[in-house]
Amino acid sequence: MAPLTWEESGCILKQLQTAAHLVHRNLDQASRSDDKRTLRVLLLKILSCLQEFRQTINVVFLESDHERTDQQEFCCSVDVIEEKLEHIAELLVATQTRTRSKIPTIKSIQQECFRRVQDELAAVVQMNEILASHNLLFVDSTNKERLKLLVTRLRQQEQQLEFHHGLLKAQRQSSDSDTGYSAENFAYGSTPFPTWLDLFTQKPVLDVIERDSKQATLTVFGSSSGSLVFFAALALGLRSAGVEILEFLHDLAEQTRKDLQIPKTKCCFKCADMLTVSVQETSILLLTSQCWDATLYQQVQHKLEAELQPGTLVIDYKDTLQSSPHFQLLHQLPHQRVSWNNSQSFFIFQRVLQ
Structure with missing residues (x-):
């Protein structure tokens, strides 16, 4: 054999x-x-x-x-x-x-993986047409090229043995440490650019971007290797910040930012426990919560109820916030492709006054 x-x-x-x-x-x-x-x-x-x-x-x-x-x-x-x-x-x-x-078959899976990367790159090429249909500014050639390089880099990285070796080591160290978090909370997954673009051109998101104009900010809790932060900064011009507890993933994101010469004024990354990071000033908060256990999610929910300003959007991979009287579900976006699922739903909530 x-x-x-x-x-x-x-x-x-x-x-x-x-x-x-x-x-x-x-x-x-x-x-x-x-x-x-x-x-x-x-x-x-x-x-x-x-x-x-x-x-x-x-x-x-x-x-x-x-x-x-x-x-x-x-x-x-x-x-x-x-x-x-x-x-x-x-x-x-x-x-x-x-x-x-x-x-x-193994061969067909390999071919599908290649095709999906090509679909991502094609979405980058065509994104200005989509942005124009929503009265959003075009992405200039420099940032479009950065997005192409970013997609190629991230997808190649996800296939590399060295990446998974480092990720497994980081996951084990964090789950064995005094963080109190189980290993499941550190599971890795990624959201492709076409899915992200569809999500961030939904009306509730566009309304916040228009409302806050140049002051609109995005924070990603569980930013991993940075893709969701980079997408928002390069495609929409949002001032974006990523919070990631695993130093291994944070360092990869920061290195990508430096290699692509993206200034910190556009996007920045913080290696920290999200429960310790203030979200009082953010316009949009994205929770990569798919694998968070109930205990962690409850802690996050209490934090958001205490800190978020009324009108702030929360974009989530789960609908758990529906149980909170502090949040209103504005929109559900179903049947979206992510790395672990071809039919993922996204939920867009708004912090409301009580």
Whole structure:
């Protein structure tokens, strides 16, 4: 068997994720108890395999030799990996049989990944047409070129083994430290430029930009490697700030800012716990909350209720703020593509007077 590569491993994970999604969807639609039972068992097997294979990838590619335990050494042996791949192949066949749907091949996943990057770059090229349709200023050639370089850089970065090694190390250090946050809170994901552009040209966002004119500001809680901050600064001219607790991701964002020669007056990054950063002066607050646990989200919600000025927008990946009397849901934008989901919903809230 040829050695498993990092890129192939990522594609296999996507195959398993697709299989889990298909089986879950069919389980929801199944009417016969026998079918439900069979699909439920298959789904549990896929999810278990997905977790085990992800752990195997971490050991094989992301753990240094001295960090491995004897058990991990065994798990990444050639025979064990080959056995896992055979089990995965069986699960994928079973999924296709039970759901009557196709699982994408590794090659087709690679082609789709390339196509999505090209779609992002095409959206950058065409964005002035969209901005003009909303009476927004054109992006000049310098910032358009910066956006192209940014998209290319970020997507290449996300495919690099070195990036994921550094990210895993940072996630473990932060979840093991005295922050009190679980590892799930540090999960990584990205939102492509076309999705961002669609989101930030919704009427509630445009109204705030027009209302505050040159004073409009954006703050991103959980800014990761900086894409959402850069998009707003370069495409809309918003004064934008990113807050990221993982120093590894903060440093990548700051290095990108320097390499693209974007002044700090346009966008800046702060390595800090978002609970300690004031948002009293921001016009728009973007929460990358998809993986935040309930405890963390409740702390964030209390902070926003205490600090945000009436009229401030909160853009969120979840609808949790609907339960708060301090926020009004202005708009929901469904069926948007993000790195972990092809049908993500976004929610635009406004802080209201009580």
